Amino acid sequence: MTDEAGEAFVRLSGICKSFGAIRALAGVDLTIRSGRMVSVVGHNGAGKSTLMQILAGALAPDAGEIRVAGHAVVHGYSVRRASALGIRCVFQELSLCPNLSAAENTRVFHPALAGPGWRRRARQLIGNALHAIFPGHGIDVHRPVGELPIGQRQMVETARAFTETDHPVRLVILDEPTASLDATAAEQLLRYTGEARARDVAVVFISHRLPEILGHADEVFVMRDGQVVGSGAADALTEAQLVEMMGVVRSVDLTHAPGSRGVREQIRVEQPARADTPLRVQLRAGEVVGLAGLADHGQRELLQAVFDAAGHPATTLRVNGSVAYVSGDRRTEGIFPLWSVGHNTTISRLRALARLGFLNPAREAALAEDWRTRLAIHTPNIDRPITSLSGGNQQKVLVARAFAAEADIILFDDPLRGVDIATKRELYQHVHRAAEAGCAFLWYTTENTELVNCDRVYVFYRGTITDEIAHADLTEDRIIGASFGAGHNVAV
Amino acid sequence: MGLPAMALIAMLGAIFAMQPRAMSYFGLTVLLNFTLPAIFAAMAQMAVITVGDIDLGIGPFLSLVNCIAATLLGGRPLLGWLSLAALVGTYSLIGALIQVRRLPSIVVTLGASFVWLGLALLVLPNPGGVPPSWLPALLSWQSPLLPLPVLASVLLAICGELLLMHTSYGVVLRGIGGNPRAVAHAGWSLLTGRMVLYAVAGTCGVAAGLALTGLNTAGDATVGTQYTLVSIAAVIVGGGEFVGGIVTPIGAVIGAWIMLLAGSLLSFLDISTDWQLSVQGGILIIVLGLRALNRWSGA
Numbered sequence: 001m002t003d004e005a006g007e008a009f010v011r012l013s014g015i016c017k018s019f020g021a022i023r024a025l026a027g028v029d030l031t032i033r034s035g036r037m038v039s040v041v042g043h044n045g046a047g048k049s050t051l052m053q054i055l056a057g058a059l060a061p062d063a064g065e066i067r068v069a070g071h072a073v074v075h076g077y078s079v080r081r082a083s084a085l086g087i088r089c090v091f092q093e094l095s096l097c098p099n100l101s102a103a104e105n106t107r108v109f110h111p112a113l114a115g116p117g118w119r120r121r122a123r124q125l126i127g128n129a130l131h132a133i134f135p136g137h138g139i140d141v142h143r144p145v146g147e148l149p150i151g152q153r154q155m156v157e158t159a160r161a162f163t164e165t166d167h168p169v170r171l172v173i174l175d176e177p178t179a180s181l182d183a184t185a186a187e188q189l190l191r192y193t194g195e196a197r198a199r200d201v202a203v204v205f206i207s208h209r210l211p212e213i214l215g216h217a218d219e220v221f222v223m224r225d226g227q228v229v230g231s232g233a234a235d236a237l238t239e240a241q242l243v244e245m246m247g248v249v250r251s252v253d254l255t256h257a258p259g260s261r262g263v264r265e266q267i268r269v270e271q272p273a274r275a276d277t278p279l280r281v282q283l284r285a286g287e288v289v290g291l292a293g294l295a296d297h298g299q300r301e302l303l304q305a306v307f308d309a310a311g312h313p314a315t316t317l318r319v320n321g322s323v324a325y326v327s328g329d330r331r332t333e334g335i336f337p338l339w340s341v342g343h344n345t346t347i348s349r350l351r352a353l354a355r356l357g358f359l360n361p362a363r364e365a366a367l368a369e370d371w372r373t374r375l376a377i378h379t380p381n382i383d384r385p386i387t388s389l390s391g392g393n394q395q396k397v398l399v400a401r402a403f404a405a406e407a408d409i410i411l412f413d414d415p416l417r418g419v420d421i422a423t424k425r426e427l428y429q430h431v432h433r434a435a436e437a438g439c440a441f442l443w444y445t446t447e448n449t450e451l452v453n454c455d456r457v458y459v460f461y462r463g464t465i466t467d468e469i470a471h472a473d474l475t476e477d478r479i480i481g482a483s484f485g486a487g488h489n490v491a492v
Numbered sequence: 493m494g495l496p497a498m499a500l501i502a503m504l505g506a507i508f509a510m511q512p513r514a515m516s517y518f519g520l521t522v523l524l525n526f527t528l529p530a531i532f533a534a535m536a537q538m539a540v541i542t543v544g545d546i547d548l549g550i551g552p553f554l555s556l557v558n559c560i561a562a563t564l565l566g567g568r569p570l571l572g573w574l575s576l577a578a579l580v581g582t583y584s585l586i587g588a589l590i591q592v593r594r595l596p597s598i599v600v601t602l603g604a605s606f607v608w609l610g611l612a613l614l615v616l617p618n619p620g621g622v623p624p625s626w627l628p629a630l631l632s633w634q635s636p637l638l639p640l641p642v643l644a645s646v647l648l649a650i651c652g653e654l655l656l657m658h659t660s661y662g663v664v665l666r667g668i669g670g671n672p673r674a675v676a677h678a679g680w681s682l683l684t685g686r687m688v689l690y691a692v693a694g695t696c697g698v699a700a701g702l703a704l705t706g707l708n709t710a711g712d713a714t715v716g717t718q719y720t721l722v723s724i725a726a727v728i729v730g731g732g733e734f735v736g737g738i739v740t741p742i743g744a745v746i747g748a749w750i751m752l753l754a755g756s757l758l759s760f761l762d763i764s765t766d767w768q769l770s771v772q773g774g775i776l777i778i779v780l781g782l783r784a785l786n787r788w789s790g791a
Contacts, residue, residue, distance in 0.1 A: 079678065099670035104663045108667045109678050111679065114661070
């Protein structure tokens with residue numbers, strides 16, 4: 001199965017992909033040889049996952065060429081086609097059916113597992129793969145995977161990618177495979193990738209854990225802003241070099257000097273002191289506080305807790321003031337898709353716009369018009385349906401809604417995810433202006449570069465805060481370190 | 493499946509204690525005769541719930557089949573069978589429509605229910621009609637060992653269980669209900685899956701309508717209405733879930749029995765059968781409530 005004279009198993013050239021106005025990939029070249037482990041690193045939003053989805057056939061590129069085993073395969077490339085060519089991907093979001101057992105999920109993945117005795121063969125296939133990769137895994141392959149803990153589900157999904165029926169496995173893409181595995185299972189998987197490589201299987205390994213990458217990968221590609229900005233042999237690179245290539249946190253011109261508003265002593269959110277951690281959340285009026293760390297490590301839960309505690313005397317969290325919430329998931333919990341831009345803006349302010357329970361349309365329109373001008377929302381008029389706007393502008397409307405509510409505390413749930421850079425810059429300015437006026441922000445973001453807009457940053461790891469970083473001390477290293485539990489004030 | 497089965501045994505026990513004569517071949521036949529349309533209706537509903545949809549039109553669909561069976565099928569058998577086949581095809585197309593246009597099944601099948609009702613009234617404006625003689629004969633056939641309703645229930649449960657839970661394509665169909673994106677990523681056609689399941693639902697609906705005609709020996713354009721509730725309740729009470737591809741054919745058959753016996757139990761207790769619908773709906777709400785409570789405390 002060895003490729004002829006240095007011919008790569010997969011060669012991607014000039015891959016471009018845009019989502020609306022956002023350019024996710026801008027001409028990426030990537031070469032993967034059989035029996036090698038290639039690692040792709042970069043910040044959230046650098047384009048790694050998009051690139052992997054294209055390689056696995058889940059997304060079609062706008063431009064560029066994919067060559068597998070020496071043949072161009074752009075037309076009609078799909079997950080099934082990729083699978084027939086031996087390319088497997090463990091997607092970041094679990095792609096198992098929760099109502100089916102591990103064996104049944106293996107069947108869904110392999111068309112060849114049909115006919116009499118399929119169940120026995122599926123059971124053997126996934127059972128053997130699990131034993132080979134995660135010895136002593138203790139997973140019941142007959143239980144619906146939805147009933148298994150997240151770590152075991154990840155193990156099933158990973159093992160399934162290495163199972164073979166009619167087509168041999170040539171390349172396995174592991175996208176953050178160790179994120180939900182415990183240390184033992186993660187170590188087992190990394191050891192197994194060595195065995196797989198010995199069988200001439202190529203592996204693409206995506207991880208935020210730099211020591212894992214440097215310890216196991218053969219080559220490393222660094223991505224930033226949709227491009228490959230550097231590559232090299234893993235044993236010739238250091239963590240510091242990688243972090244530098246990934247891009248340090250750029251400092252931007254701040255319209256206010258961080259900390260200058262510390263004179264405002266009014267405390268908006270406060271967590272009572274707890275025995276298990278020295279770090280507790282505190283938010284003062286006029287402060288912008290960032291919540292960092294990897295996705296789903298407790299940041300959203302904090303925002304939700306603040307929202308729930310507002311106006312209620314809660315024992316776990318003291319919230320003083322009114323709260324507005326801006327979601328980054330605008331489709332499911334943000335916009336009212338059938339309403340106009342204006343109505344989407346003013347919904348948060350209706351009580352103030354009404355008299356005796358009746359709305360005053362003129363005042364409502366005036367308010368919406370005011371915010372359209374202030375945030376430069378690109379729409380001919382406020383009566384247009386919100387869905388006629390671009391994604392970035394829809395997100396602006398949601399921010400306008402929160403500002404219009406004139407709340408004391410604004411909770412940002414990664415609201416600028418997938419928004420173009422120009423819109424982001426504009427909105428950063430507005431956040432600073434609102435903070436000047438005394439508004440307090442709790443800002444959860446998955447893009448570390450956004451944290452420079454914050455006066456202070458809390459880094460989350462597995463539901464607890466592992467580090468508190470002041471604006472002046474903010475470095476990528478420290479955020480990444482704390483994101484994996486290596487904070488300066490780790491709770492023991 | 494354990495809990496519904498225990499509930500069924502408890503109900504049967506109560507009925508037999510109150511009315512020992514029910515515990516015989518003929519007693520069971522009389523007691524359970526009307527489970528025949530119900531188990532087929534439940535199986536039709538289960539096929540649709542497998543992909544996370546719901547069928548609000550199955551009751552009126554039974555009425556339409558009943559009216560066709562009481563008119564065309566006796567007078568012009570070929571036309572009768574062709575129209576029943578066309579109905580199954582239409583069901584499959586409804587599935588295709590829901591998949592391709594990404595419509596909510598609740599709206600599409602509710603709309604279809606009025607079409608079924610209208611067609612039934614066109615075919616047979618007033619109750620009456622005569623089914624072909626073989627149909628009532630089939631329904632009153634005295635099967636060996638077990639009464640016909642029991643035998644049919646067991647066979648249907650086993651068939652359903654084998655096809656949906658044990659064949660390799662049945663796994664794919666249930667997978668669509670669990671995580672359609674994952675199934676599509678693995679290269680399966682969601683359109684084919686939905687069309688197959690809706691065709692199964694149509695076929696089971698036709699069987700239910702024919703069984704109803706054989707028992708009533710006449711046609712009536714409103715006779716099937718209650719089966720919408722009964723079929724949904726049967727699937728859920730039997731252990732199925734409204735979303736997520738969680739269904740069990742054996743459970744659906746047990747659920748249909750529970751729904752039917754709830755009515756019998758009322759009459760043995762000398763409670764007016766006017767309460768039957770309320771009791772059936774009440775059972776459904778209680779089961780869903782307990783399940784939510786269970787999940788809540790488990791989480």
